Amino acid sequence: MKNVTVIQHPLVQDRLTQLRDKSTDIGTFRKAMGDLGYLLFYEAARQLPTENVAIETPMAPLSAPRLRSQVVLVAVLRAGLGFLDGVLANVPIARVGYLGLKRDLKTLDAISYYKNLPEISAEDTVFVLDPMLATGHTAIAALKEIEAAGAKSMHLISLLASPQGLETVLREFPNLHVTTASIDPVLNDKGYIIPGLGDAGDRLYGTLGH
Numbered sequence: 001m002k003n004v005t006v007i008q009h010p011l012v013q014d015r016l017t018q019l020r021d022k023s024t025d026i027g028t029f030r031k032a033m034g035d036l037g038y039l040l041f042y043e044a045a046r047q048l049p050t051e052n053v054a055i056e057t058p059m060a061p062l063s064a065p066r067l068r069s070q071v072v073l074v075a076v077l078r079a080g081l082g083f084l085d086g087v088l089a090n091v092p093i094a095r096v097g098y099l100g101l102k103r104d105l106k107t108l109d110a111i112s113y114y115k116n117l118p119e120i121s122a123e124d125t126v127f128v129l130d131p132m133l134a135t136g137h138t139a140i141a142a143l144k145e146i147e148a149a150g151a152k153s154m155h156l157i158s159l160l161a162s163p164q165g166l167e168t169v170l171r172e173f174p175n176l177h178v179t180t181a182s183i184d185p186v187l188n189d190k191g192y193i194i195p196g197l198g199d200a201g202d203r204l205y206g207t208l209g210h
């Protein structure tokens, strides 16, 4: 699928299997999610533009590459928080925003309950951390907010995506790039990805059944 990169790296697939396994304890789940934030962002960041700058090493002058655009991260609550520290390990100077979006359990539409975005300019590259791309409604709501805040270059990092979710999001945002660890085949009528990993936020925060 155009604009979608599925990361087959063994470390990514190993951590994903830990997340999928229902017997994985909460500590291992959190650690694997953070690792995946690091690894998926590392792969997604291949597309960041660089520019050469003149520096001096202790031994000689050198023209060497550095990142050209500034990076903004937007974590979609709650599950996106599981990625955040891992991603920040790659880009400690990134600005960070938060969007609280939950699903209406009947219509599966996204309901916004919190927004705190940093300043975003057209030159920045914005990475949206939204681990479960299921119906695509949450991702679209997040991307619209971020676009309205001034973003031109947006990248979505997800753990798992459904084919329907990808199609819906890319129809609305054809220039978006999506990096994911897997495209799972089924989206059930409750909006869950199958085989998936269950509710990512509940498993991350130990709130299953509440």
Ligand code: URA
Residues within 6 Å of the ligand: 079, 132, 134, 191, 192, 193, 194, 196, 197, 198, 199, 200, 201
């Ligand atoms: N959100 C989740 O946490 N899991 C799914 O399977 C779909 C959406």
